[in-house]
Amino acid sequence: MFDLTGKNALVTGATGGLGNAIARKLHAQGATVALSGTRENVLQELADELGERAHVLSCNLSDAEAVDALPKQAAEAMGSLDILVANAGITKDQLLMRMKDEDWDQVIRINLESYFRLSRAALRGMMKARWGRIIGITSVVGVTGNPGQTNYCASKAGMIGFSKSLAQEVAARGVTVNCVAPGFIASPMTDVLTDDQKSAILSKIPAGDLGSGDDIAAAVVYLASQEANYMTGQTLHVNGGMAMI
Amino acid sequence: MSDVLERVTKIVIEHLDVDAEKVTEKASFIDDLGADSLDNVELVMAFEEEFDIEIPDDAAEHIQTVGDAVKFISEKVG
Numbered sequence: 001m002f003d004l005t006g007k008n009a010l011v012t013g014a015t016g017g018l019g020n021a022i023a024r025k026l027h028a029q030g031a032t033v034a035l036s037g038t039r040e041n042v043l044q045e046l047a048d049e050l051g052e053r054a055h056v057l058s059c060n061l062s063d064a065e066a067v068d069a070l071p072k073q074a075a076e077a078m079g080s081l082d083i084l085v086a087n088a089g090i091t092k093d094q095l096l097m098r099m100k101d102e103d104w105d106q107v108i109r110i111n112l113e114s115y116f117r118l119s120r121a122a123l124r125g126m127m128k129a130r131w132g133r134i135i136g137i138t139s140v141v142g143v144t145g146n147p148g149q150t151n152y153c154a155s156k157a158g159m160i161g162f163s164k165s166l167a168q169e170v171a172a173r174g175v176t177v178n179c180v181a182p183g184f185i186a187s188p189m190t191d192v193l194t195d196d197q198k199s200a201i202l203s204k205i206p207a208g209d210l211g212s213g214d215d216i217a218a219a220v221v222y223l224a225s226q227e228a229n230y231m232t233g234q235t236l237h238v239n240g241g242m243a244m245i
Numbered sequence: 246m247s248d249v250l251e252r253v254t255k256i257v258i259e260h261l262d263v264d265a266e267k268v269t270e271k272a273s274f275i276d277d278l279g280a281d282s283l284d285n286v287e288l289v290m291a292f293e294e295e296f297d298i299e300i301p302d303d304a305a306e307h308i309q310t311v312g313d314a315v316k317f318i319s320e321k322v323g
Contacts (some may be wrong), residue, residue, distance in 0.1 A: 125288060169283065 013088030021213025183239020
């Protein structure tokens with residue numbers, strides 16, 4: 001099950017913890033992966049470790065032209081682009097009353113607009129091939145909201161609405177569009193939390209623990225697979241029961 | 246048969262998977278050849294690629310038949 005041999009996947013934000021785990025798991029299932037991010041040396045390290053079937057494509061997602069061109073570069077490097085995982089994202093947290101225009105703009109541009117640009121550019125080949133998988137990594141807070149993150153939550157909720165609409169446009173062509181919504185995932189960001197902060201968070205998670213990158217990557221692998229061909233326009237919530245939607 | 250008509254016809258046959266005799270100049274993509282709106286968009290993109298031209302959205306809206314496509318493309322490629 002979930003064999004991805006012969007499939008070519010582009011993962012954005014592959015330098016981050018989640019993107020790294022997603023790229024590894026897709027690769028482990030047999031896919032060829034194109035790793036995209038801003039820190040080329042980190043991407044190269046991962047590619048070297050994966051060995052064959054790994055390509056490095058550095059890209060700054062706040063540069064619209066570069067984003068438009070990325071899927072084509074990926075297709076040229078790998079032969080085609082069958083699976084797009086839009087994972088890159090940033091936060092610029094601030095209470096709305098104190099939020100600057102640029103905090104809003106940057107988050108929307110990198111999290112939401114790049115998803116639109118990447119999807120649009122990736123679709124052409126997928127439509128021709130009559131097969132494609134577009135997977136957006138959103139967040140539980142895109143559905144529940146979170147104070148201090150109006151920009152981030154708007155961008156993540158936007159990804160979900162975008163995916164539902166696009167899913168309806170392209171469903172008849174064998175292209176599915178879905179999201180994965182992680183809850184609280186262990187990362188360098190959560191490592192620095194104090195024990196009190198951690199226990200406050202964990203008290204809200206029925207599973208009693210933070211999630212891992214692998215938990216998210218497993219959901220991505222499923223959505224990328226042939227087995228998920230009847231699954232489209234959906235959001236898989238992977239959050240240890242923190243929010244049941 | 247003009248070169249443009251020949252190439253357009255070939256794309257339409259391939260893309261919509263229809264019999265060659267159905268693809269006449271008067272044939273409407275949607276009414277006669279079973280295309281949906283997404284097929285129309287894909288056809289326009291295929292024409293753009295084949296003839297290396299750009300077909301703006303407002304022009305694309307008026308390309309409803311094989312003949313419309315041939316006429317527009319012929320004018321563009323001179």
